[in-house]
Amino acid sequence: MNKKAQFETSHELIIWIPRIIALVIVAGIVFFLITLPVKQSFEIDKLQETILRQRFLYSENCLAHNDGKVNSGIIDKSKFNQKNLDKCFEANDKIGVNLNLITDKIETINLNQKIAEKLDFCFDKKHFTCTNYTYYVLIQDEKKLESGLLNVAMIKIK
Amino acid sequence: MKKGESAITFVFSLIFLAIVITIFYALFLLSSVNKANFSINQVSLSDVNINLINYLRTPLNTTTVYDLMINSYYNNDYRELETLSENIFNRVYDNERCPLWNIKGEINNEKFFEFESKFDARKYTLSQNPRNFLRIFTDDYLATRSSSFDIVFPDNKKAKITLLEGCVE
Amino acid sequence: MHKKGDLLIEKQLIFAFYLILAVVVYFMIGSIASERSYFEDYFVRDLGLTIDMLHNSPGKVSIEYHGLSNFNLVTKENFVEVRSSKNIPKIYAFTRDKNYVQLDYNFNFLNDTLKIKKDKAIYLEMVKK
Amino acid sequence: MNKKAIFMPLLSFFVLIILTYSYYELVVKDVEDKSSTIGLNQAELVNAYNKGIENEFNAEKAVSHSLNSAINEFSKNGGVNGKCNNLWKFNSDCEPDLEKNFINVFTNELLKYGYDAKEIKINDNSITIILNDFTYKKELKNFNLEYSLPIAVRKELDIDLNKLNSLKDQVKKCLEEGKPLNTCTNEKTEVQENLMVFSIENNKNILIYTEKIETKKPVFVFKINTRDTGIKRETVF
Missing domain, CATH: 1.20.5 (Single alpha-helices involved in coiled-coils or other helix-helix interfaces)
Incomplete structure (x- = not known):
């Protein structure tokens, strides 16, 4: 048993x-x-970055050309400099921006350099949220209006 | 016979569980991805808007692409407009990241021109509809965004110009 | 008889186990759902994103958030803080445009309306119910 | 020993119930939940910006097309009301008040595009048009939005109103002093019985869209009945 x-x-x-x-x-x-x-x-980081990158093109304080009215999308060449962009886009310590203005030459400006340098680590989706977009822009340089590209790469530490 | 019955029940239960879990995995994934992407998509349409308005405002000697578009429409000859559009958009959308672009014009829902990139649809999953079920199986899908302007044409006509872009997400 | 008895007990144990599991899971899902819809979490993000978006505006904007429950709203330098009595405060860091006057507000909302205006600068205003 | 196996079937059934309930609670019911609306208010805002840009672009193009049509019409009528049959008669309904008449013709053309000008100013041969602000309103669940964008367009005129105005002043002075008209201006003139016909070619091309595109330099033709000029002192020649 x-x-x-x-x-x-x-x-x-x-x-x-x-x-x-x-x-x-x-x-x-x-x-x-x-x-x-x-x-x-x-997860609103991507949404936030999308909104923030548009500021460069919509806001007359950033790059938008103003001839009595704000021309969103048309870049005032005289505004594409570090001082002006640092003022209109005071990136906090989590966000870095890399701007490339491409005509017959390429001009680059980084905002919050320390963070912008980490753009090479965008593959690490766990720690970074990255967005990248290339705009077709018109550039007003004194009297001359020419076309070009503005690439905006943005990185945010999660 | 009874022992066999217990094993069969076990296996059938596992199969049933696998089916239920797979279905709900898809449902939960789609629902959560769609919501966040919907508002991002809506806001990022503004990026396409910038490209479209600047395309129309692009200077051509003393006129603009907009004027060339009108002349092409009245003369029914779009060759120059096509060449110019390709030059612009092939430059803006590099073939690697954004292989698809399409620009078209319609008056009273009748297309009067359409140009697009040389795009091989077989290589990508097109996710026109954010609820596209295939999105969960492919890492590399093409997120398409499009934006339109209803612009004034002479004789008080209205032309709807639509720019569509497809970028790998 | 004895074997039949064992079978019955086992079935009852299994049913009891699932019952307990069901109750646990029910409350777990309920807390996930409610925790996620805490007002502060939603509102601080939405308001912060709106303030970021207002900086992009080519024109004049007037916005109203109404039906806001009881909470304290603080905006300073480059952040928005929303705090209600029972929960920890939630903060959103927006990206400031130093061409604009700095936002410096402290409101206590009791079902009131928040008005935000953007013209040459950005202004916040609480409208009493 | 061999039992009816209920554990696994019960587990499967139990999982189905849980997942269905949580899908309802976290996804279906979540639609009313606020956190799922984050981004919708901002999408509405950016939509307002873009509608403003579209309206501004269209306003500018409508002004361009209206200016071309107005210049064509204005030149065809000789700068006076269409009923005057190109005949200038001072101090009458056919008074050559060129700016006022041009603005009237232009305003009518612009209305065809649905734009109602708040203010129109012409100076130094350029025209500034202030239209009604573009406005956009939207009411969402607990978020109201009002957006407005001032629309103003400034363009060079493709017709030399300064030149025409100075010609008018010369003609008027001539008539007041009783001198023969054809001695007062060096514009091309032609006499038809008691009518003096002036025709001035515009120095700039304009585009006229009908069935096809017409590029033309409109000729500005006006006549003066030397026996009924509207000026008290009359000349005999």
Whole structure:
């Protein structure tokens, strides 16, 4: 009789082990699924960067040319300098910007240099949020209006 | 027979669980990605707007691309406009990151010109609809954004000019 | 008889286990859902993004946030802070344009309306209900 | 020993219930939840900016087209009301008040594009048009937005109003002093019975869009009935 009881106990174990394993795995997956919407809806860094990069083109304090009215998208060449951009875009210690104004030559300005230098680490999506966009712009240089590109690369430490 | 029945139940339960979890994984992922992307998409349409308005304002000797567009429409000859549009947009959208651009003009919903990049659709998943189910299976999908302007044409006509861009996200 | 008895107990144990699990999961989901919709978390972000967006405006803007529950709003230098009695304060750092007059406000909202105007500068104003 | 296995089926059923409930709670019901609306207010704001830019661009183009049409019409009428049949008669309905008449013709052309000018000023051969502000209003759940953008357009005139005005002054002076008209200006003139016909070619091209594009330098033609000039002193020649 004792052998039979031992046999039954080990048989019970054989049945319950896979069940417990299945339960643990399923519980883990369910918990992961539930937290997905939560993580995403607090992720506003990309939205913030999209809004911030547009300031360079929409705001007359930044680059927008003003001839009595604000011409969003037309860059006043005299405004593309470090001093003016640092003033109109006071980046906090988490955000860095790299601006490239491309005509027949390339002019580069970095805002918050310390952070802008980390743009090479944008592959690390866990710690950095990066955005990059190239605008087709018109550049007003005294009397002359020429076309060019403005690339805005932005990085934010999460 | 009973022992067999217990194993079958176990396997069938696992199969059922796998199906349920996969479906809800897709649902949860799509819902969370769509919401955040929807507002980013809306705000980033403004970037396309800047490219479109500057395309129309691009200077051409004493006139602009807008004037060339009108002349092309009245003369029904779009060759110069096409060449110019390609020069501009192939420069703005580098083939690597943004392989797709398309610009078209419509008057009273009738297209009067359309130009686009030399784009191989088979290489990318086009996610026109943010709820595109395929998005969860491919890392590399093409996020398309488009923006339109209803602009004044002579004789008080209105032309809808639409610029669409497709960039790898 | 004895074997039938064991089976019954096991079934009851399994049912009890699932019942307890159900209650635990129910409250867990409820807390996730409610924790996420804390007003401060939403409002500080939305207001901060709006202030960033106002800096882009070529024209004049007038905005109203109404139906705001009880909280304290502070704006200073380059951040917005929203604090309600029961929770820790939430902060959003916006990107300042130093051409504009610095924002320096401290409001206590009791279901009032927040008015924001942008013309040559950005102004905030609390409108009592 | 062999039992009816209920643990796993129950687990599957239990997981289905949980996931359905959490999907409802965290996603479906989340739609009313505020955190999911972050970004929508800002999207509305940027939409307002872009509508403003579009309106500003269109206003500028509408002004250009209206100016071309107005110059064409104004020149065809000889700078006076269309009913005057190009006949200048001072101190009458056909008084050659060139600026006022040009603004009237231009305003009518601009209205065809749906733009109502608040103020129009011409000086130094350029025209400044101040239109009604572009406004954009939107009311969302707890977020109201009002956006306004002043619209003003300034353009060089492709017709030399200064020159025409000085010609008018010469003609008027001539008539007041009783001198023969054709001795007072060096513009091309032609006599038709008692009418003196002046025709001045515009120095700039304008584009006229009808079925096709017409590039032309409109000729400004006006006549003076030397027996009914509207000036008291009359000349005999």
